[in-house]
Amino acid sequence: MHFWCLRMKQTLDNATQQDSPDFLSYCSGGGGDGGRGGGGGAGAGAGAGEDRWTCRYRATHGSPSTQPNFVILLMDDVGFGDITSFWNPQNLTASTPFVDYMAANGISTFIRASTLIPNLASARTGLTNVPFPTTQGGLPINETTFGETFSKAGYKTGVIGKWHLGQQGDFHPNSRGFDFYFGLPYSPGMGCADDVGFSVDDRVPCPKDWSEMPRCSAVSWYACQGEEGLNFPALPLLNGREIVEQPLNMTYLSLRYTHAAEIFITEREISTPFLLYVGLQHMLAPFYHMPAFTGMSARGDPYGDALLEMDWVIKTIVNVIAENGEAERTLIWVARGGGSSSKATVWEGGHRVPALAYWPGTIEGGRVSDEIVSMMDIFPTMASLAGVDMPGNRIHDGIDITNIVLNKPFSLQRRALFHPLNGYEKDDDNRKMGAVRVDQFKAVYVTGGLPECGGKVGPAVSHNPPLIFNVKEDPMESSPINPASSEYRFILMKVNQALVELELSLAEDNTSFVDYSLNPFVMPCCNPPNVVCRCH
Template identity: 30%
Template sequence: MSNSLSRLLAFLLLVSFLAAPSFAQEPALKPNFVVINIDDLGYADIEPFGSEINRTPNLNAMADEGMKLTCFYAAPVCSPSRAALMTGSYPKRSLTIPHVLFPANAEGLNPNEVTIAELMKEQGYATGIIGKWHLGDQPEFLPTKQGFDYYYGLPYSNDMGPAEDGVKSNYGAPLPKTKGKGQPPLPLMRNETVLQRVLAKDQTELVTNYTHEAIKFINAHQEEPFFLYLPHSAVHFPLYPGDAFRGKNEHGLYNDWVEEVDWSVGQVLKTLKDLGLDERTLVIFTSDNGGQTRFGAINKPLRAGKGTTYEGGMRVPTIVRWPGKVPAGSSSDEVVGMIDVLPTLVRLAGGKAPADRKIDGGDIGAILAGDKDAKSPHDVFYFYRGFDLEAVRSGPWKLRLKEGELYNLKEDISEAKNVAADHADVVERLQKIAAEMESDLGVKKIGPGCRPLGMAKNPEPLIGYDGTVREGFVPQK
């Protein structure tokens, strides 16, 4: 080979190396992914985000070793937020429901949706979900039909069941009687098998059991790339911290459960370190929506909480850790969210987001890599509550449509000072942006950009009101 040709080849190799994304991986060294999703955790419930009453040493360490995303948006409530995570799309686009899903609903995440788990499987990943699903409990909607190889957990929230089972009251409180027909018993599942009816004692063991199952999954798949989704039932009402944590925080059961969740995170991170998987594993810690202040959550300095489109309802505490890839002790205030997880992780896995449908999320890999010039993929972010578009954000400006209130979130994260009267031009611009969404997702009604909702025929509860497990979901003898 001539010297000139050798120099040319060397130059081309150098150019290709410099042009490659900073998170690029060789096929044999594909990264693992762990997404830990807490239920109803408040913005300031953990020390890295300002808690002064909860001890979260493991999350402190995770933040010290990774990046805090201080403007990470979820959705106001559970099911929509989880749909955004699974599909990379605004909830109204992929799960067009007014609120959340309930036991034995005919509706669910359409099996035609392409989930992050399905895209990971295409790249050779083992996929598992351990915890709360909440995207439909009928057979065609379960995780094992949506790209997950393994499932252990609850199909919906831990408060959805008959009152006498303890699902409507906190630990130690008298068990009320169910009024009327109520809800069917709450099932604990493994794959497509109902293991048991969940009672009060079982609720105290959820965090421990989820954690042990997660560790088993990591151990079982340490020799291959894996995607583990760990959506805890904690810290959703009813509050059931485990025996080892209950009563340890002087502020009550909610705070005990926050600290147990921190323990769980520590166990997962320790397992990754012990197995030598640390530098090959990206871990995301987040919450599905803002905290419920009436149960003890703290969202300060944000306004309001779960169920609203104020910052306290949708901006959630998020930490990303990947040693050697995500800069230690870093922070980003760029606008990102649940919808960005799919396009980001799938690209890191070597795949691509679906091209046959609209994906609202964007690849935030450059932000996570610490690129100071990296910007949010969202020129505009839309705040939906059910079918209604309640607010829009562009840059620092957030306009609440019904109220006509304008906030500069860069200067006023608490949404305390309405500056609409001083910025009529900004109000007009954001109103126009919001109106344009009528031709896509719709502003109040279901728009043409909303994809079909999954619908099951003859829906039945997994455990009947008489305690009988639905046919086909009973363990095989």
């Protein structure tokens, strides 16, 4: 039976069981004296103040865990102006009403991210993501993911959507501490689909047979694709390690992700806490959305409609948790990864990303924090809240921000965040730092050299001494501090000290290196050696 047909059958079977008179009597109240059928007996009945759904779930799955659940919802390439709650309160075309609701009932902030991945492992790998479907490597094996850390602590762990840290062998999420995986393992722009979506680029559907394969003079396979305007391989949908559809239907991918989240959350013993990471396809080009969202956003264009669908996905997953009676046991992070200019800009537009933490009954709502926090802080904060030890084989760049999240007294020491232009690996003689953030100041060493919105690439300009901005007072980075001022000299001294400390820590740390070499034989394909790769 097909995966989703089986899921629907299970849903109907469960509904039949749970709505039986015996079950309804058990969950109709009565406190500790009310057993099944309403009379004494062995059953405990619905406890005082316990909603019917919680009672239903407890009756079939056991008592809840005392450890919190965690959900990380990572938006892709969403601009901070796209969400009304962040820097855009007057934007009448914003299309994220539920994310706005979460921000109003949680704590919202801008977090600083130097990579696309929210610390699935230490930020010191030199790895932002695996760039191509044919990349042989992935997240180095000696790196410890939060999946491995929490799985060892008894959590059920899962990834839905974009993984982007390798899809072969030991690099697959099922080999990196995650019990559950369902999704497209990399970006939708790294392959073809039959539905081309909306993009500024001219895209064509996947070839249906050999007659539609490109014929060109280029020696390189990728160069040949470029000549013909094609993009291979066909995008795969993975359920665990199995390719269940290729090319996948991008138009309805969000619906399938919400179904997968429901399966992961509900089909487990409630006594087992869970950690779920969801890498959303939104808003990475090309844009897709289900027909039901066409023209429904205030913007009324494909971007706004896709943004509205993203908001619906987040709402649906949050509602599944609430309907499971686990809202007050679940900390939900919503953040944005990615950035403009091929994910390599050092400007705030690529690093100052919207984020919020939502935890009904625990996080005081309506708060906005201007503390300097980072994607890297999510891992140690979750570990602290769960009472789980961080891996001991590394120097960790993230810090525990529990007190910020829970609005308790805290004292952040001076903090430095680094934005390298490459992996900044300790044995790389060509490594170059793009920017360094110390407190509210940012030193910028390189500008330009990256594609603009129209595709034009200007020259890279090095700045020595660096441009320094007070990004708290000047977030647009329009007015650098005068290099002749005493303030500039004092800040530069602090920046140089931070760089020295970084070098010393790299020399002492258990750093690792990434294999970016390409091999077409590792390309996901459901029916090799046929390059068309079609199966449903």
